[in-house]
Amino acid sequence: GENVEQHPSTLSVQEGDSAVIKCTYSDSASNYFPWYKQELGKRPQLIIDIRSNVGEKKDQRIAVTLNKTAKHFSLHITETQPEDSAVYFCAASQTTGNQFYFGTGTSLTVIP
């Protein structure tokens, strides 16, 4: 089955700097890659997603890039703010299949 690895497990950045979180996957059939943000004690919320037919997607300060050949995708947050502090999870899934395969999470701290 699919195996999703996520790095780093913790990340601290100064406010205003950029943050990058990377995930790798093993199954070339995976074609949908969402990112979730989970604030302490709250539900995971979808912040951005990308499908395998595109290489990059942006939404204001957040972007996701996908390299299908290398089987990795990354979350980029620019001009970080303290409210970006949370745990971020990547995931991979396929058109045919039952599961989302989640990464182990990255705890991001933005230092004011």
Add this chain to the structure above:
Amino acid sequence: GAGVSQSPSNKVTEKGKDVELRCDPISGHTALYWYRQRLGQGLEFLIYFQGNSAPDKSGLPSDRFSAERTGESVSTLTIQRTQQEDSAVYLCASSLYSSNQPQHFGDGTRLSIL
């Protein structure tokens, strides 16, 4: 409501008791998932329902865990003879019709076994 609803939000029970957790998905969402999240950990897949198809139970950790869903509506997750290691947040998510669509999560049930 507009989102995924879970109840109860918190449950404290004694070891050995049975518990039942409820999930009300977004109306029209045929896919429903249960996950377990231990403190400071990631999301552990438990079970997946898709319409009237047989559920994918491959993530259930033991035969003490079971889940049901009637059609495309409410789902219940039952844990029998609870153990302390069952303490966790149990999250439910639904998506429009498959695993290739965005998942929408509920707030979860925080289960504490004394």
